[in-house]
Amino acid sequence: GTTAMAQSSRFAFAPIAAQTDYDVHVPEDYEWGVLVRWGDPLFSDAAEFDAAQGGDPATADRVFGENTDGMELYEIDGAQVIAVNHEYVNETINLPNAPAESGSVVNSEEDATKLMMLQGVTVMEVRDGATGWEVVVDSPYNRRITHQTPMTLSGPAAGTPLMQTVADPSGTEVKGTLNNCGAGRTLWGTYLTCEENFNGYFGSTDPEVEITEGWARYGIGAESRYAYEQYDSRFDISVDPNEPNRHGWIVEIDPSDAQSVPVKHTALGRFKHENAAMVQAADGRIVVYMGDDERGEFLYRFVSNGVWEEGTNGSALLEDGTLSVARFTEDGTGEWLPLTPERTGMEMAEMLVHARMAGSAVGATTMDRPEWVAVNPVAAEAYCALTNNSRREAGATNAGGDAMEPAGPNPRPTNEYGQIVRWRPEGGDHGADTFAWDLFVMAGNPQVYDNEYGGSPNVTPGNMFNSPDGMQFSSDGLLWIQTDGDDSNEGDFAGMGNNQMLVGDPETGEIARFLTGPNGSEVTGLTWSADRTTAFVGIQHPGGSWPGEDGMPPRSSVIWVRRNDGQPIG
Ligand code: FEO
Ligand code: CA
Ligand code: CA
Ligand code: CA
Numbered sequence: 001g002t003t004a005m006a007q008s009s010r011f012a013f014a015p016i017a018a019q020t021d022y023d024v025h026v027p028e029d030y031e032w033g034v035l036v037r038w039g040d041p042l043f044s045d046a047a048e049f050d051a052a053q054g055g056d057p058a059t060a061d062r063v064f065g066e067n068t069d070g071m072e073l074y075e076i077d078g079a080q081v082i083a084v085n086h087e088y089v090n091e092t093i094n095l096p097n098a099p100a101e102s103g104s105v106v107n108s109e110e111d112a113t114k115l116m117m118l119q120g121v122t123v124m125e126v127r128d129g130a131t132g133w134e135v136v137v138d139s140p141y142n143r144r145i146t147h148q149t150p151m152t153l154s155g156p157a158a159g160t161p162l163m164q165t166v167a168d169p170s171g172t173e174v175k176g177t178l179n180n181c182g183a184g185r186t187l188w189g190t191y192l193t194c195e196e197n198f199n200g201y202f203g204s205t206d207p208e209v210e211i212t213e214g215w216a217r218y219g220i221g222a223e224s225r226y227a228y229e230q231y232d233s234r235f236d237i238s239v240d241p242n243e244p245n246r247h248g249w250i251v252e253i254d255p256s257d258a259q260s261v262p263v264k265h266t267a268l269g270r271f272k273h274e275n276a277a278m279v280q281a282a283d284g285r286i287v288v289y290m291g292d293d294e295r296g297e298f299l300y301r302f303v304s305n306g307v308w309e310e311g312t313n314g315s316a317l318l319e320d321g322t323l324s325v326a327r328f329t330e331d332g333t334g335e336w337l338p339l340t341p342e343r344t345g346m347e348m349a350e351m352l353v354h355a356r357m358a359g360s361a362v363g364a365t366t367m368d369r370p371e372w373v374a375v376n377p378v379a380a381e382a383y384c385a386l387t388n389n390s391r392r393e394a395g396a397t398n399a400g401g402d403a404m405e406p407a408g409p410n411p412r413p414t415n416e417y418g419q420i421v422r423w424r425p426e427g428g429d430h431g432a433d434t435f436a437w438d439l440f441v442m443a444g445n446p447q448v449y450d451n452e453y454g455g456s457p458n459v460t461p462g463n464m465f466n467s468p469d470g471m472q473f474s475s476d477g478l479l480w481i482q483t484d485g486d487d488s489n490e491g492d493f494a495g496m497g498n499n500q501m502l503v504g505d506p507e508t509g510e511i512a513r514f515l516t517g518p519n520g521s522e523v524t525g526l527t528w529s530a531d532r533t534t535a536f537v538g539i540q541h542p543g544g545s546w547p548g549e550d551g552m553p554p555r556s557s558v559i560w561v562r563r564n565d566g567q568p569i570g
Contacts, residue, residue, distance in 0.1 A: 009505055009508065009510045009512070010476070011478075011503060011505070011510070011512050011514075013028075013029070013030065013512075014028055015027070015463065015512035016514070016515070016516065017462075017497075017513075018464075018495060018496055018497025018498070018500075018516065019497050019516040020497050020498060020519060021518070022518040022545070022546050023546065024515065024517060024518060024539065024546075024547075025515065025516045026514070026515050026561055027514060029563060029564050029565070030561060030562065030563055030564065030569075031562060031564060032515075032559050032560060032561045033131075033133065033560055034132075034547050034557050034559055034560075035132075035133045035134065035135070035536060035558045035560050036064045036124070036134075036135050036557060036558050037049070037064065037547065037555040037556070038065065038066045038067075038068075038118070038556045039055040039063050039555060040063060040064045040135065041059075041063050041137060042062060042063060042064060042124055042137060042138075042142045042144065043062045043137065043138055044137055045059070045062060046062035047059050049555075051553055052096070052097075053096070053097065054094045054095055054096045054553065055114075055118070057110055057113070057114040057117075060113075060114045060117035060118050061117035061118075061144045061146050062144065064122055064124070064135070065086030065117075065120060065121075065122055065144065066088070066089045066094060066119060066556055067087045067088050067089065067090065067119075067541055068084055068085070068086065068087075068525055068539070068540055068556050069085040069086070069180065069181050069183070069524050069525050070084070070085045070180070070181060070182040070183025070184075070193070070275055070470070070538075071083060071085065071183060071525045071526070071527045071536065071538060071558070072184070072185045072191055072527050073527040073529065073536065074185075074189060074255050074256070075530045076141065076189075076255065076256045077256075079125050079141060080125065080126050080127065080530055081125050081139075081141045081255050081256070082122075082124055082126055082527065082536065083121060083122070083123045083183070083193075083253060083255045084121065084122050084123075084124075084525065084538070084558065085120075085181065085182075085183055085194075086118060086119045086120055086122065086180060087119070087179055087180055087196070088119060088179055088197070088200075089115045089226075090556075091104070091105045091106065091226070093553045093554065094114065094115060095111050095115075096553070104226065104227040106226055106228075106230075109232075112226065112227065112228050112230070112231045112232065113231075116147035116148055116176070117144070117146050117148075118146075119178070119179070120144065120145040120147060120149065120177055120180060121143075121144070121145040121177065121180055121191075121193050121253060122142075122143070122144055122145075123145075123191075123253070123255045123258065124136070124141065124142050124143075125141045125142060128529070132560060133529075133534060133560040140258060141255065141258060142258065145177060145262060146176060147175070147176035147178060148175050149175065149177070149262065150173065150175055151173075151174055151175070151176075151177065151251065151262040151263060151264060152172060152173055152174070152261055152262075152263050153172050153173070153174055153249075153263075153266060154263050154265050154267075154318070154319045155266035155267035155268075155318070155319045155352070156266060156267055156320075156348045157266035157270075157348075157349040157352045157353055158171065158172050158266055159171045160349035161242075161349075162242060162245050162350065163242060163246055163266075163349075163353075164242060165234065165243050165246070166233070166234070167234060167240075171242075174247075174264060175234075177195055177247075177251045177262065177264070178195050178198040178201055179195055179201070179247075180194065180195060180196075180251075181195075181196035181273065181293070182194050182196075182273070182276070182371070182372050182470065182524075183275055183525070184250075184276030184278055185278065186314060187280065187286070187308060187310075187314060188308070188314045188315070190252050190253060190254050190255070190315065191252070191253045191254075191255050192250055192252055192276040193251045193262075194250055194273035194274060194275050194276055194290075195247055195251065195273055196272045196273055196274060196293060197219075197272055198218075198244070198248045199218050199219040199221075199244070199272075200219075200224060200225035200226065201224060201225070201226055201228050202224055202235050202237050202244050203221075203223055203224030203227070203228070203229040203235065203236065203237070204221075204229065204236060204237050204238040205236050205239070206222075207222050213357075214354050214357070215237065215244065216399065217356050217357060217399050218244070218272070218356070220237065220244050222237075245270070245353050246264070248271060248272065249264040249265060249266060249268065249273070250264070250268045250273055250276050250288070250290070251263065251264050252265060252318065263315065265319060266349075266352050266353075267318060267319050267320060267321055268288060268300075268302045269290070269300055269302070269323045269339075269352055269355035270352060270353050270354070271290075271294075271297065271298075271355050273290055273291075273292065273293075274290070274291040274293045274370060274371045274373075275290070275291065275373060276289070276373075277289045277290075277372075277375045278375075279375045279382075279430045280308060280430070281303065281429055281430050281431025282427070282428075282429040282430075283307060283431060284307030284309075285305070285306070285317075285321075286302075286303070286306075286307075287301060287430040287431060288301070288302040288318075289301050289373040289375065289382055289384070290302070291370030291371055291372065291373055291384055293369050293371050294369060294398070295389050295390070295391050295392070295398060296366035296367070296389070296391070296396075296398025296399070296402060296404045297356060297369070297370065298326065298356070298359045298366070298367060298370070299325065299326040299364075299365075299370045299373075299384055300324065300325055300355070300359075301323070301324045301336050302318075302321050302322070302323050302324075303321050303324070303431055304317040304320065304321040305317075305320045305321050305322070306320065322339075322340070323338075323339045323355065324337055324338045324339060324433075325337050325339065325358075325359040326364060326365060326423075327363060327364055327365050328365045328408040328437055329408065330408055332436055332438060333435070333436055333437070334365075334434065334437050335434045335435070336434075337362045337363065337364060339351055339355065343361070344357075344358040344362060346361070356400060357400060360400040360401070365408060365410075366398050366402050366404045366410070367409070367410055368386040368388060368389035368415050368418065368419070369386060369387045369388060369389055369418075370384050370385075370386060371384070371386070371387045371468070371469040371470070371471075371484075372385050372469060372471040372472075374471040374472055374473050376477055376479070377473055377475060378477035379477065379506065380424060380425060380429070380430070381422055381424045381506070382422070382425075383421070383422045383440060384421050385418065385468040385470070385471050385481070386409065386410060386419050386420065386421060386468075387418045387467045387469050387484065387485075388415050388416055388417065388418040388466070388467050388485070389410065389415045390414060390415070390416065391414075392404045392405075392410060392412070392413055392414065393406070393414060394406070394413070408437075409437060409439060411442075411452070416466065416492060417442070417443035417444050417455065417466045417467070417485075417492075418443050418466060418467045418485070419439050419441060419442040419443060419456075420440045420441050420471075420481070420504075421437055421438075421440070422437065422438055422506075423436065423437040424436050424437075439456065440479075440504065441455070441458055441459060441468075441504065441509070441511060442455050442456040442459070443455055443459060443464070443467070444456070444464070445466075445492055445494070445495065445496065446459060446461055447494065447495050448491075448492055448494060453492075458504075458509040458510060459511070462513075463502060463512055463513050464495060464496050465481075465483050465485070465500055465502060465513070466483065466485035466486055466493060466496055467483050467484050467485025467486070467499075468481050468482075468483055469484035469485075469522070470482030470523065470524040470526060470538075472527070474528070475532065477506065478503050478504065478505060478506075479503065479504040479505075479506055480504075480514075480526055481501065481502045481503070481504055481511070482499075482501045482525075482537075483501075483502075483522070483523060484499060484522040484524060487499050498517050498518065498519050499516070499517045499523050500514075500516045500517065500523060501513075501514050501515040501517075501523045501526070501537060502514060515561065517539050518539065518543060518544060518546040518554075519543045519544065520541065520544065520554070521539050521541055521556075522539075522541060523538070523539060523540075524538050525537065525538030526538070528569075531568070532568040532569065533562055533568050533569065534560050534561065534562045534569075535562070536558055536559070536561075537558070537559050537560075537561060538557075538558050538559075539559060540556050541554075541556060542554040542555070542556060542557075
């Protein structure tokens with residue numbers, strides 16, 4: 001039972017039961033509160049949240065944005081500063097007065113602009129105030145980065161013809177970062193924001209536009225989700241066919257300088273980036289692990305050519321290195337396959353812009369939607385959440401035509417629950433080209449199934465969950481797991497309740513439920529206060545009216561969680 005598990009483990013809490021309500025739950029002897037909600041002012045010149053309008057359009061880039069996701073906290077000259085993503089929008093909530101007669105609720109340039117301003121990244125100073133953690137309004141660190149913020153392109157693809165557009169013939173300057181999903185932190189104190197489903201922002205005013213192979217591989221077509229192309233031609237692929245090549249990257253932001261220009265690093269490859277987990281190789285080179293969240297896409301690793309010296313700015317190291325894709329073998333071993341012009345038959349810029357096609361060319365293993373990667377700080381191993389894959393079965397293929405047979409770390413057809421793969425690099429060196437792998441957990445429902453869909457032995461009726469997604473290690477070497485799955489609590493998902501955050505012990509395999517989100521929400525994004533006594537957790541797209549009262553729209557928020565006795569929780 002779960003009580004015995006708590007007593008025998010390193011977990012400093014009694015695991016909680018599954019929940020189905022519209023609230024947040026944490027263990028006994030812990031408390032939580034809201035740090036910031038979508039629409040809360042970051043600057044005193046922003047209007048207070050206005051439910052009737054879904055927030056004031058004129059100051060949408062002066063408030064905390066929508067759909068909080070990956071985040072990291074930085075201690076800068078004594079201030080605590082959080083950088084946090086705003087992945088996408090909830091159009092019908094953000095534009096409550098928009099007539100829904102067309103396919104899109106976006107019916108004017110003002111609507112599209114408001115949505116552009118609500119997405120991207122927030123940088124904000126926070127402090128532990130009289131009634132819990134709060135944003136320091138008007139702090140000089142506060143900043144909103146949106147779909148219109150100027151940034152630069154770095155690395156081998158920058159300035160090449162593939163990156164040149166109507167507005168930017170140089171191919172080196174781009175506006176905006178799109179669909180910022182997971183995150184990462186560099187060893188030199190900057191933030192990495194990761195562009196995921198950027199395809200949804202592009203469309204064509206010419207419905208007859210011919211969809212290229214490159215567009216098709218990334219899901220870019222004539223139909224967009226947000227109708228931006230109706231109001232801004234750079235999102236119109238029939239007018240500016242190279243603009244989509246300038247999105248789908250890892251973007252570096254300096255949280256210590258609100259005037260700094262973000263950099264999109266093309267050496268790390270273009271795909272639907274989940275997050276970026278950085279670690280140092282034995283010889284000092286920089287290693288970045290990255291997932292591409294799509295059915296049958298790949299797991300990637302970047303290794304810099306240069307070495308990083310403690311105390312230096314390593315940004316230039318992300319401009320020059322080798323990108324590889326993972327191949328997993330049935331015998332529990334695997335290797336990193338370098339993407340080079342020789343091996344892929346593609347020129348360098350083409351290879352980075354169309355990294356998925358390069359991965360197919362070298363025989364990468366198709367995965368069950370690689371979400372977050374987390375690196376254990378106290379053992380030479382890394383983990384990737386493979387969230388689910390409704391289409392994995394014999395004869396199925398990904399968009400590039402690569403087989404999705406059930407095999408290796410993706411063993412189940414019609415994988416509705418997901419799993420977490422772990423790899424240990426050869427010699428304990430993340431720069432090594434081979435590794436051993438196993439599954440840390442295979443999620444499942446042991447109350448419904450007594451076969452492989454019941455999950456691995458560390459899944460019990462007391463801790464079951466589906467669709468692992470966000471992951472972070474705490475400094476004590478525990479793996480925190482956040483879910484983004486089916487929260488119907490019915491059928492194959494009966495007993496799992498709402499999306500949640502659990503913690504796993506890499507040494508024993510034990511997993512315990514720590515937090516549950518409101519129904520309708522995904523729990524995503526996790527970071528800690530400088531002294532590790534507070535965990536900040538993101539609640540994305542909640543249902544009901546959370547965290548407000550009846551009649552208010554639901555508002556994605558970052559919450560704080562801490563122990564009543566003030567001891568560290570990470
Ligand atoms: Fe934005 Fe794959 O999660
Ligand atoms: Ca995610
Ligand atoms: Ca997900
Ligand atoms: Ca999400």
